[in-house]
Amino acid sequence: MSISPSSSAQAARENVARRLRDLRRNAGLTVTELASQCHWHHAKTSRIENARTPPSPADIRSWCGATGAEDQVEDLIAASQDAESLYREWRQRVRAGLRKLQDSYVELYRATDLLRTYSPVLVPGLLQTEGYARALLSTNARLLDIPDDAAEAASARLQRSRIIHEPGHRFVMVVEEAVLYYQLGNADAMAAQLGYLLTAGALPAVSLGVIPMSTRERTLWPQETFDVHDDTLVSVELISAEVNITQPSEIALYIKAFERLRRMAVYGADARALILRAIEALR
Template identity: 75%
Template sequence: MPISPSSSAQEARKNVASRLRELRKEAGLTVVELAGRCGWHHAKTSRIENAKTPPSPMDIRRWCSACRAENRADDLIAASRDAESMYMEWQRQVRQGLRQLQDSYVKLYRSTHLFRVYSPTLVPGLLQTEGYAQAVLSTNAQLLDVPNDAEQAAAARLERSQIIHEPGRRFVMLIEEAVLYYQLGDGDAMAAQLGYLLTAGALPAVSLGIIPRATPARALWPQELFHVYDDSLVSVELLSAQVNITQPSEVELYLKAFERLRGMAVYGADARALILQAIEALQ
């Protein structure tokens, strides 16, 4: 069954829309009557009720006022904000540059005890070296056409990554073997990154698994890059957006997928051998 990374966000939007529709009906108002009280076209009411257009906080306050349910506004605004935070376009998140985005993760990292990361394309951010991180972030800035503060953002990413050396946390990282061969930055930066994987993979709190390219009869095909924070939040990285999933059934699906991927990976000496082969291929 394919994983749908946006369904949690859409379900949350539908829930807000449904609650607003119920308010209107409880007030005995038609779509047209509510629109008249709110001062907008009735088509907007329909779009909001069908979860086609997310309501602004002011829209919700007007809606609740029209239904004489002002006391419901704050809860609905909070629910709407939560729904919209599930699907966060990169373009919106990095308008002021990439450094700010890196800093925004600090609180989440501090509150997490078990990190699970699967990446089919990149070395996970927690294991990136400065040169590699700068190459990744600079490419992102160019793609998104935002201020290129990759040097400062990379420094912030490395500072945040020091959490892997702190006690009380575990880090389970899975990458596809192909990640070792996707060269980002110059040869020296890639060699330094691969060398660091040899070191980081030996840290007591880190489990680094590599899924070999030659794995026969894979239990699961390569998935999108995703992070699991404890057992409560999954963050999926798409080309255009970050999807945050909290719906328990979907979180469970990602955990199931992670375990299947983990079962195909090699660790320890076998993982080191794959990294050393990739280093040799650079020369």
């Protein structure tokens, strides 16, 4: 099984590029002729048509003006902006600060009835304690070379996490056992985080599974961190970007992968035993 988390974004970009190329061809213009009418170099036309450079709204207006397709301007601008929203670099997302980034997810979580989360390296965001979240977000700030407002962002993340207590939502979360040993913050912060997992795993709306490191003959190797919002959106976290997947066939593949991972996990008393063992290892 091979999953390409950026293919939905690329497919959307290519769709916009194809529509623009068709407009040029239907207008009987060469690449050079269109570039001349738009007052830019012909290489820019080629980059846009080959989906290597996303067109700006001004580019699309010029393109449609040159090809006599002014009636398609707004639709193409909307399609291009949607395509770019599927792949969003963290550097762009955090320009207004880490706290604003946390707040931006609230409506998405509120609109989700069933959230499936898989994480091979971190405690899922909705189950993070303030100390753990603060250490994680501070590390991210240093990596991205941005101002460190981790304390405010961690507080916002905890406010967002209250959704697990609101009616009408279900949360199925699966982590690798290694997550319990990757220490963020000091030992006290990590112990508090692991202790909270013991409580959170017993919440009525939460199913928390842990895939033991001792699992033999795994049916799927560890994957990237991802969330499945109902059956309509998959959000994948990469080092450099967040990839939002909306293509039904890819969503189905992620759900299939999640089910394989979920079936390898242990729950209830067995999961608690793994968490307690990790707590003991901190001493």
